[in-house]
Amino acid sequence: MANTKHSVVIVGGGTAGITVAASLRRRAPRNLDIAIVEPASSHYYQPAWTLVGGGVYPLEKTRRAEASLVPSGVTLIVDAAKEFRPDDNAVLLESGDVVTYDYLVACPGLILDWDRIDGLPAALGKNGVCSNYSADYAEYTWSCIQTLKSGSKALFTQPLMPFKCPGAPQKIAYLTADYLRRKGLLKSCDVQFFTATPGIFGVPYFAKALTRVAKRYGMGVNVSHNLVAVDAGSRKATFEIVSEERKGERVTQDFDMLHVTPPQSAPDFVKSSPLANEAGWIDVDQNTMRHTKYANVFALGDAASSPNSKTAAAIRKQAPVVVRNILRSMDGQALDPGYDGYASCPLTTARGKVIMAEFVYGGKVTPTLPLNPGKERWVNWWIKVTGLPLMYWHYMLKGREWFPGHNTKWSGDDTK
Ligand SMILES: Cc1cc2nc3c(=O)[nH]c(=O)nc-3n(C[C@H](O)[C@H](O)[C@H](O)COP(=O)(O)OP(=O)(O)OC[C@H]3O[C@@H](n4cnc5c(N)ncnc54)[C@H](O)[C@@H]3O)c2cc1C
Numbered sequence: 065m066a067n068t069k070h071s072v073v074i075v076g077g078g079t080a081g082i083t084v085a086a087s088l089r090r091r092a093p094r095n096l097d098i099a100i101v102e103p104a105s106s107h108y109y110q111p112a113w114t115l116v117g118g119g120v121y122p123l124e125k126t127r128r129a130e131a132s133l134v135p136s137g138v139t140l141i142v143d144a145a146k147e148f149r150p151d152d153n154a155v156l157l158e159s160g161d162v163v164t165y166d167y168l169v170a171c172p173g174l175i176l177d178w179d180r181i182d183g184l185p186a187a188l189g190k191n192g193v194c195s196n197y198s199a200d201y202a203e204y205t206w207s208c209i210q211t212l213k214s215g216s217k218a219l220f221t222q223p224l225m226p227f228k229c230p231g232a233p234q235k236i237a238y239l240t241a242d243y244l245r246r247k248g249l250l251k252s253c254d255v256q257f258f259t260a261t262p263g264i265f266g267v268p269y270f271a272k273a274l275t276r277v278a279k280r281y282g283m284g285v286n287v288s289h290n291l292v293a294v295d296a297g298s299r300k301a302t303f304e305i306v307s308e309e310r311k312g313e314r315v316t317q318d319f320d321m322l323h324v325t326p327p328q329s330a331p332d333f334v335k336s337s338p339l340a341n342e343a344g345w346i347d348v349d350q351n352t353m354r355h356t357k358y359a360n361v362f363a364l365g366d367a368a369s370s371p372n373s374k375t376a377a378a379i380r381k382q383a384p385v386v387v388r389n390i391l392r393s394m395d396g397q398a399l400d401p402g403y404d405g406y407a408s409c410p411l412t413t414a415r416g417k418v419i420m421a422e423f424v425y426g427g428k429v430t431p432t433l434p435l436n437p438g439k440e441r442w443v444n445w446w447i448k449v450t451g452l453p454l455m456y457w458h459y460m461l462k463g464r465e466w467f468p469g470h471n472t473k474w475s476g477d478d479t480k
Pocket residue numbers: 075076077078079080081101102103104109110111112113114143144145146171172173174196197198228229232331333364365366367374375376377378379408409410
């Protein structure tokens with residue numbers, strides 16, 4: 065057992081952890097001692113897994129060695145956090161070591177609760193059961209799509225909120241429908257989207273545009289249907305209805321392909337920690353990203369309680385606020401309440417077409433480009449496939465914050 069001390073300890077070296085470390089390295093005094101606690105040897109650009117599943121992006125291009133991304137001068141502790149002890153400014157690690165800090169940045173992401181669906185863990189990766197939510201199964205999604213033939217039935221599921229990237233469950237449904245259309249199979253196949261939520265998308269402006277897309281493909285949209293069981297042998301999926309009128313009723317569907325988005329929650333060591341709110345997420349102020357109780361603790365990314373869409377795009381705007389606020393806090397200055405809930409979801413509606421959904425707290429639409437954001441566009445496809453990965457690896461993860469601002473004054477939302 066060893067005790068070490070660092071000025072800033074970052075728990076989790078994913079999107080948020082590396083972005084904050086790199087930004088701090090550039091903006092803080094050179095002698096600031098920063099450490100990242102991260103057990104994994106690989107780091108993934110998860111937003112491209114939708115494209116991997118859609119057969120247009122190699123999985124290998126989404127992976128980098130974790131150690132290669134840690135900014136120079138930052139210590140990488142290859143270990144997992146086991147317990148947050150904020151009253152002692154300490155984190156207990158799986159190895160038994162204890163790391164203490166002046167400031168903690170908590171960003172260990174979320175966990176995929178595959179086992180909350182009966183039969184799913186055993187079914188995944190075979191008999192047509194796939195998921196873009198894991199590097200282990202995203203390539204299998206593409207195999208499943210290619211085996212669809214005339215008369216096939218493909219189901220796509222979406223759990224209750226919150227889960228990361230709220231557009232991802234339906235993006236792959238559209239890419240599949242588009243593939244079938246190109247092969248001349250769409251009319252003879254049955255493509256169904258089942259969501260546990262009451263609507264297709266949480267922001268009404270984009271929900272309206274997506275409803276049009278689903279209709280164009282002849283895709284069924286079944287709301288308030290929560291996947292509860294999968295029988296891979298007989299290829300049957302069971303849904304429980306969660307709407308008031310038919311609450312608890314069960315519906316079973318046959319499938320040839322089943323793309324599952326699993327329920328998601330905070331990691332167990334977060335849920336049981338003094339940092340968690342009632343729902344298990346790290347309890348932060350939604351604008352400053354500082355913990356509501358511990359003044360030297362900040363959190364961002366998927367593990368944080370802020371009610372934004374859990375996306376890498378959100379982290380792009382949260383990380384500069386966290387870094388600024390750590391530095392202000394060190395200088396005894398007031399915090400910047402600058403995070404406005406921005407998130408972005410490039411909705412792949414076909415190969416070569418994307419609706420760029422960008423919005424802030426309250427579902428306000430805030431486009432970055434001066435173009436109608438409800439339209440499917442090729443330029444957005446280019447941004448999704450080429451521009452955003454470049455921005456991720458070469459700007460975000462390097463602490464370069466030359467990002468264009470989103471337009472908070474846009475007034476074209478006709479759903480208001
Ligand atoms: C299929 C899919 C499509 C997506 N599409 C988009 C998109 O189009 N646009 C977009 O912006 N976002 C998208 N996202 C979401 C985006 O990838 C995530 O929101 C983002 O990566 C979350 O970053 P994070 O740092 O919070 O978590 P992660 O990047 O998941 O990192 C968490 C890190 O913490 C580590 N960790 C876990 N437990 C511990 C522990 N006990 N101790 C220390 N470290 C620990 C993990 O190993 C991991 O490295 C998508 C995600 C998926 C899965």
